[in-house]
Amino acid sequence: MPKIDPGFSILGEDYAADPYRHFAQLRDHNPVHYEASIDSYFVSRYADVHRVLTEHDTFSTEMFTERAEPVMRGRVLAQMTGAEHTAKRRIVVRGFTGAALPAQIRAIRDNAAELIAPFLPLGRVDLVNDFGKPFAVRATLDILGLDKRDWEQIAEWHRGVAEFVTSVALTPERRRHCLDCAEQLEAYLVPVIEQRRREPGPDLVSALCTAELEGVAMTNRDVTALLINVLVAAAEPADKTLALLVKHLINHPTQLAEVRRDPELLSAAIAETLRYTPPVQLIPRQADRAVTLAGHPIPAGTTVFCMIGAANRDPEAFADPDVFDIHRPDLGTARSFTAAAQHLAFGTGLHQCVGAAFARAEIETVAALLLPLLDRVRLSDAAGYLETGLYTRGPAALPLDFTPVASPRLGDTRP
């Protein structure tokens, strides 16, 4: 394999068009790639990524003070450690697991049924823009206990906040726009928080308002930051995973037929989608001391980006890594949504995704509803298929054709 081109840049157009084409060369010849314009390192081998995400004494999340706090309006889970991190994670996770889960699943199914209904008689839908994006924001508002009728406005603010967090380089104009979105989102949330303090309900906003840490309630700012944290963390990867799942299944008709016959295989299909094309492609950390990774010195204080897509395709971790195979023995579906996952799509270590099990339930529920409705589903424009995004990545659009459904029976979506 040829050595890496000295002019190669992860910020270049060639990489943006298809990062997957570059992963093997990076892992083999440049496993710790330095990007001078942003003074950051990009780490591509599975073992090195795993080390960066789990060696917490060396690699911290300090850089989120600049990358996230300004738009999250306060400190987020990713910045916390120790007892505070454990306690706040526990409160957040209670909002969408255990007793809260059945109502969340019902809400997911209702949202999905309502959004897909108008497209069924047409036999056409853009699974990203007509369905996935509105679905993911609305489902997340349900998890939080925010008013779904405001979803379009919240989605707009959310886009600005997400752009800030996931940008590798922002112009001053875009930065101002993102901060404006965050300020407006905060102004929307504070009255809701105050109302739930007076009249708590069975939702995550109320749970955060009423929780006490060592006898002290959280401030409005603490609650706002955690709400924006969950909103941003939950919505974007979910819609991208759904679109990628459907696209991979369409491109692998035998596996699609198997999943249609046996919906129990959906978990494996979702886990393999996450391994093969993780929607969160980069996870940043800061080297708190000078360290050597794969033989390369990294100075203290620099940002290290973990390349999740490259790590998940590392032949040292997965056999035939460039093959999409829902039956792969090294996937370990049962643990793919837990702290013991072999793939790194949810990260690993202290800050591993708190919503992993919920994401599985969410995507499984939607896919189980959609697949039987999308008979003879195919890509409307396979040649025009385009993925975008450096930090988070997914299809820009996914126009699908399928057999029109004259009178869809979606009325009763109770389990």
Ligand code: HEM
């Ligand atoms: C397929 C869907 C999802 C993917 C691929 C994903 C991916 C990730 C990744 C890679 C991280 C680790 C970031 C880091 O180490 O800095 C993370 C953290 C997090 N995720 Fe997810 N996520 C998904 C869905 C969700 C959902 C549905 C929720 C909430 C309901 C959620 C909430 C969070 C939160 C709050 C964190 C921060 C945890 C912490 O710092 O302790 N995620 N997610």
